[in-house]
Amino acid sequence: MATIVVEVMLKPEILDPQGQAVASALPRLGFNFAQAVRQGKRFEIEVAGVPTPEQLADIERAAETLLSNPVIETYVVKVEA
């Protein structure tokens, strides 16, 4: 059983109101470390056994079509043990 992680983030040039809300809430709570915050999505996909190259290609296509909107978002696919 392997876990494939797909991380989806808004492209840097796209406005991120969720991230801005977090960035402006942090100082109100006394946290002054953040210069900027971006919020994105994280998918953990369980795959039986070791993922094959065909499965990884499928996951790349699923990330591009279902999990992200390539017009405004970027994604990264990672295989975790």
Next chain:
Amino acid sequence: MATIVVEVMLKPEILDPQGQAVASALPRLGFNFAQAVRQGKRFEIEVAGVPTPEQLADIERAAETLLSNPVIETYVVKVEA
């Protein structure tokens, strides 16, 4: 400038309708690799310079109080280059 990543996922025992929606949409699109899908949040926090231990402790506290709901979610804090 360092990027701190906070990954927030629902605890395994908490129902994840978003993940289930993705898991049931994948086969409809012809993707049959997934046995289970969980969806969570990912925060990228920009910090000036190398984060100090005090800043990392602050980030842990912010992750616990603002970025996650510890009743239903777990979080992981990672420092990226």
